[in-house]
Amino acid sequence: MDSIEQMRMFAAVAATMSFSRAADRLGTSAQNVSKNIRALEDELGVLLLHRTTRVVTLTESGRAYLPRCNRLVEDFDEIRAAMRDEGGTPSGNLVVTAPLTFGEVHLLGAVEKFLAANPQVTLDLRLTDQHLSLIDEGIDLSIRIGQLQDSTLISRKLGETRLIACATPAYLDAHGTPAHPTDLTAHRCIFDTNRRASAQWSFRDGAEALSVPVNHRVRVNGASAVRQLILSGEGIGIVPSYIVDGNIRAGDLVPVLERYEGDRLPISILYLANRHLSRKVRAFIDIAEAEIRACPDWNAV
Template identity: 75%
Template structure:
């Protein structure tokens, strides 16, 4: 096997710290990956990986070699792809993941238009409120809502959404309208368990962070279900503004505690930090950016 492919295997193992995961990513066997990295080490005259029965780690030589190896592989792939893609239409399978409700409300329409414009592309759209690993799950692109933690990914900002504290007028007319977050523990609350702080809601009071412990009457792991419960008058909840924008404009729901809001969340399109992106990925990124930007009221309240 040529050195480029051996270097590609080493790069995949270094990224996943696993021969089996690297093999799955490359569509080969773990034994083949191990054999070719051994051959690469023999040709270089150094050990690149420490291997035990449980873990794989980079040696000092491996850490020094990895960034140069990645550059060579990326430049080779970029050159080959440029030559192949010159004038070609996007083609192949594209794996995209997004939060369930955002995907159903906004991404689906854009995906339908993209498929109509690119008949040689197929899309595996995985809607999940759990963050899927782009490497382990073989995902090309991921829509995420919230502050990003993973610095190994490139993010293109599609927009932002706010977290709105709201309730139906029927509930508020009966239970009263809270004027301060500290009044929330006395209210019936509907809690979205997808939030990272169970039983707590965060606000901003005079520039300082304020956390309130609530006693939810209902817990549910769906923003759509929270919206439905709020509309039926079950209490107060916190919901992304894109979910309840129409309800707020129509008066079916009423926004509360707006002076204490400080919770804008970016909506981002994420992909792996490679220098070269395939034509299908590049075309989808540009298409989705334009489609989301054209949705003038997608997040207006």
């Protein structure tokens, strides 16, 4: 086997710290992975991995070799992808991840257009509110909502949504409408535990930032579930505008505390830095960007 594939196996074991998990990722056997890494070690004249019956760890030489190994494998893959793309049509498998509700409501239209325009591409769409690792999970593109933390990824801002506090007309008739964020302490509130510091709700009064502790009626890990509980009259919740714009326009939900602006969250598409963008990746980005930018003006609700 050539050295590039042996290096790919070593990188996979280093990422998973397991021969069997690396083998599953590469579609081969653990015995084949072990045999080829030993051949790589023999060629280099150093031990890259410590092996026991329970644990696999990097040696000092392995830790020094790993970043160079990753760069060589990535450069090889980039060159190969670029050559295959020359004059060709998009093909192969594309892996995309996006937040669950956003993907179901606002991304499937882009997916349908992409598949229709690129019949030789297969798509693995993973809708989850967890932030999956692009490297560890083999993901080509990730759509994320909120401030970005990972500086190793390239991002393109596609749009923006804001957080809206809202309730049903019936709930507000029965319990009153809060006039100031501090009034929320007297209300039943529904928390989305996917949001950081969900026990503190943030608002702005002009240039002044307000952070208000509120009492929770229900805690749930999903904006779609929060919306459903609000619609059921369980209390006041804060949700992204893209989820409730239709309910507000229909009168099923009423925004509260509109004078106090909620957080604005960027909608971004991310991919790995220093990675060749194949035709299929570029095609999906272009279609997704056009589709998302054509969505209703969520900031107007």
